[in-house]
Amino acid sequence: MIEGCDSPGDCDFRWLHFNLADQRSLSWLERSIALPAAVLNLFTTQEMDQRGLIENGHVALVLHDFERDFDWDDTGRIGALHIVAGPGLILTGRFHPLHSADVIRRRIAGELVLEGMSAALTLLLDALVDTLEERVLKVAQGLLAAEDDLLSDGASPDTRELITLRRLCTQLHRTAMGMRTTLMRMESERGVPSELLPLFARTSQRLQTIDHDIGGAQSQLRLLRDELDLQAAQRANRNLYFLSIMTALLMPATLVTGFFGMNTGGLPFAQGAMGTAIAGLLMLASSVVTYFALRLMGFVRQ
Secondary structure (H helix, E strand, O other): OHHHOOOOOOOOOEEEEEEOOOHHHHHHHHHHOOOOHHHHHHHHOOOOOOEEEEEOOEEEEEEEEEEOOOOOOOOOOEEEEEEEEEOOEEEEEEOOOEHHHHHHHHHHHOOOOOOOHHHHHHHHHHHHHHHHHHHHHHHHHHHHHHHHHHHHHOOOOOHHHHHHHHHHHHHHHHHHHHHHHHHHHHHOOOOOOHHHHHHHHHHHHHHHHHHHHHHHHHHHHHHHHHHHHHHHHHHHHHHHHHHHHHHHHHHHHHHHHHHHOOOOOOOOOOOOOOHHHHHHHHHHHHHHHHHHHHHHOOOOOO
């Protein structure tokens, strides 16, 4: 299949997608596509940093996307989409399956017409940004559901779920900020095609809005965690209060028990038949006196 990718005579634009983990793809690229060395190196590198460059009319980008498995769409892993756009040609590549590929495939299947490099790059960037928006919406819905459960039913959210949402927020923030920084740098590069400048600017604005939404979700998550910490502290205080009152009530009774448990001569009530009952009454009376004393001092809540 890869050997049949030569441009037919009546074709003005080609879009080729490569599995960069396959050595055959790399070999075909080196012998069949005339790319500047720096552009080819950026396209085939396994480094994950988001970056871009422009050389000899070619625009090269490495942008983050979420990986997917063949039977699982949401893996939570971050991958990289490699892009090269040039006159009449756009190349995309990945080392692992990516979520944006499904989005692009569905839109192309919907009879979307790509008239050139600008339209194809617009489709690529929109697919990446739409994926981020979808994940941010998922985080927001998860936080709203957790807050509703906490405020209406008093049910504490699963801590593992909150940790997952926090990790996803961090991933989204890093991805959106890294992509926006890369595109803003590309806007100031020399030689960038004029038709791509509005695309880079519009995508940067969308990414800024997404990052603002991510910041709101992170703030909401912090408030939720603060509320959970406050409730946990209140429960701990109630338990400590109960244990303290119980300790104070049992301490006099323990002293009475210890006194009558001494093996010494002349111990009161040792000879009579009612000694145990009298000692028990003394234990109960000492606890009752302690209770009323604590109430008078304000230590026992009404």
